[in-house]
Amino acid sequence: MNDGFFKVAAATPSIKVADCEYNKNQILEQMRECEKRGVTAVVFPELCLTGYTCGDLFRDRTLITAAQKALGEILEQTRSMNLLAVIGLPVPVGADLYNCAAVICRGKLLGLPAKSSIPNYSEFYEARHFTPAPAYAETRFCGKTVPLGNSLIFRCESMPELVVGVEICEDLWTACPPSAQLAQCGATLLLNPSASDEIIGKAPYRRNLVNGQSARLIAAYAYADAGEGESSTDLVYAGHNVIAENGTVLAESTLFTTGLTVADVDLQRMLQERLRTTTWSNAGEAYEVSFTMDMPVASLERKFPALPFVPDDTKDLSERCEMILNMQAAGLKTRLKHTGSKCAVIGVSGGLDSTLALLVIVRAFDLLKLDRKGILAVTMPGFGTTKRTKSNAQRLSEMLGVTLKEIPIGDSVSKHFEDIDHDPNVRDVTYENAQARERTQVLMDLANQCGGLVIGTGDLSELALGWATYNGDIMSMYGVNCSIPKTLVRHLVHHAAITGGKELCALLEDVLDTPVSPELLPPENGVIAQKTENIVGPYELHDFFLYYMLRFGFTPSKIFHMAQSAFAGIYDDATIKKWLTTFYKRFFMHQFKRSCLPDGPKVGSVTLSPRGDWRMPSDASSALWLREIESL
Structure with missing residues (x-):
């Protein structure tokens, strides 16, 4: 690792609602772009394989089966990619349907973090389709038995600084976000696949929310928002992506755009800060999934101020x-x-x-x-x-x-x-x-x-x-x-x-x-x-x-x-x-x-x-x- 620096991306592809094949190809295209730029972890929006705004189509077996098939094809085509990716899709388990984020690396499905807080107010009606996440369960998906729940962390064996936790959209907006427990269990990089619609005044609130959570948890936090292609029947999505590190916004997308938002996060710094802060405690329980990937060799895009004691503005x-x-x-x-x-x-x-x-x-x-x-x-x-x-x-x-x-x-x-x-x-x-x-x-x-x-x-x-x-x-x-x-x-x-x-x-x-x-x-x-x-x-x-x-x-x-x-x-x-x-x-x-x-x-x-x-x-x-x- 470049002295603890790790290149992260929040990605917003242009999608078509309910067209899993098209969405798969858009996601693969952005993953290839990540590979070219030396990105080693990328988070895509919530339910991006199907589209977040599918409504009652989430009850349709054809759509759910197509989403699983599309993820399987992504796994097959990314076996040689040195890239950890988080991709949103619906996952059925028995009589329940979970709003999940598939965590994949080198063609392997590592786990399925699931959404805990299911909003059912104002413009949201997710409880009509989705069940809140269990702490931990196992399910058969894409031909493999994998963990599913809201207490999963993913630890990289070849990079000790890299421990990933995932929470989904509304989870961040609640009084006790799952990311708090994930961070206390060791997560230094938190990824949030989201579909947050745009209304006046929401963008600065969202930015402050992401930035504040990164500060409280002494962590890097990447938030990927849904954008172009989601249904505009009643809502508009702006693709507002934010990457923050311990209370500092490192990168942010322009509203109503698609593509990659990239930043070099300093995971070593997060560990040093937690070590220095005696009130930080490692507590709670999480199910740990191990994976490995090559050490990143990409050049740093991050700029360091020559006068760190003096504000630029x-x-x-x-x-x-x-x-x-x-x-x-x-x-x-x-x-x-x-x-x-x-x-x-x-x-x-x-x-x-x-x-x-x-x-x-x-x-x-x-x-x-x-x-x-x-x-x-x-x-x-x-x-x-x-x-x-x-x-x-x-x-x-x-x-x-x-x-x-x-x-x-x-x-x-x-x-x-x-x-x-x-x-x-x-x-x-x-x-x-x-x-x-x-x-x-x-x-x-x-x-x-x-x-x-x-x-x-x-x-x-x-x-x-x-x-x-x-x-x-x-x-x-x-x-x-x-x-x-x-x-x-x-x-x-x-x-x-x-x-x-x-x-x-x-x-x-x-x-x-x-x-x-x-x-x-x-x-x-x-x-x-x-x-x-x-x-x-x-x-x-x-x-x-x-x-x-x-x-x-x-x-x-x-x-x-x-x-x-x-x-x-x-x-x-x-x-x-x-x-x-x-x-x-x-x-x-x-x-x-x-x-x-x-x-x-x-x-x-x-x-x-x-x-x-x-x-x-x-x-x-x-x-x-x-x-x-x-x-x-």
Whole structure:
């Protein structure tokens, strides 16, 4: 399997009511198209071999016999297809007639999931023809004894991630859908053959229903709807197909069309999510049918966002940014109120992180109706400070109406070098960290003077990489940016720019244009010489690695392959592999820094608080992960 990805289709053929031969051929044609596209599982609509709108013809033995014969011919013609298909048809058992979905693979009939909830209201009158499904029964069909019922799951022996459950149309719309039990019995892929007629407002409701069920069950869900050819005597069918994965719609058909709706679902991700979610329980009973098929080799059609922390939609992004700023400010507001502090101390450098933190502090003070002059913004120029960043820090503080204080640290650090007998011409880690620690000491002591809190500025990406000085800038009394990745910091500052005044906007845009740097090494010709991304790698790559490693527990090889797709044309394979190695080395090496992080608000699904989402021994070995990367 392609790192757990599995290509699924929801198919709507054009049919003729009661013409099983014609419908069979349409289904076979779409199955062949699935094979060409590398689809490995396809679900067709409810009763598609006969048509859903046959009415009292369902009582006619000729129609029922023709449907069984048509399925037999489909089995015969698909023996060599590496495809699992779910096809709707009526199945008689003694005096009962069941609305079933035949699950077939490589010419074998695996089972007959049957519909549990038989609607008999409004435009539906299925109870006139069909009996609700038993939990489990056996019946002779197409020359083979097979299981029939609403508690069947189909487990692929050659792909452990693939466990299929089937429920039919109305089953999804009930208070307790069978899919819940099927998922708790292991089903990761749920398929729904449906014949849902179209009325105004029903499509968005249907989409939300499918999407919501995929979220509740932490599963992939494919819904195939009846369309062209169903009787229009009283109703219209639009072929509304939806494929969702854990609360995200991956693909959806245009109404009143036929054909395939295809998506690559990540079944491995479903298993990882269930493993992570301790309230998920494997419960209930199901009858398990085993089958086997070849590993799929089709190329992925699924696209991965290069910036997983950042919404693609501009409106969503704006709303998300405003929400995050409010969450950060609310967390700080509560801490200030609890401690009775009317003063906040922050080191401002003119860089992205301290700019965002200062904007958050101002917002928190405004919420508390505190005087902004109680915010002490301290600029501490050192050996690497440039005129541009110093000026931006000063101007921002002035525009926001906070108290600005400048304390150069050059002399203090030089004296410290004398004390520890360090040659200032040796610009090593001691040279750099001495400046970071001096700044932290200044801020802490100023906070003691004014009875305030030191507000940390470090972001999530820096914490993941350990790009922070222990007992230096990693320390504060409250860290407002601790769960904001660098790629999102940029968008938050940009949001503040476009929603602020013209003068503030221009200043913040200049901050955004400034290279990310700790400014601990002397500038060259007055410009920043030390650029973080030249040292540790591009933050957009590291944030991508961080998201999929931390949020889903994906393997380095899977993350690598996803990054190849997401950053195609931007970074070559060697570059991605190089920085992936750096990411894992630094992530493991610097866990000890994260073990003592100060408090700070969680605003997203990925964070590294040692008291919350991430608890890891500081001396864990990275060898397993690095060996896997080396083998790529």
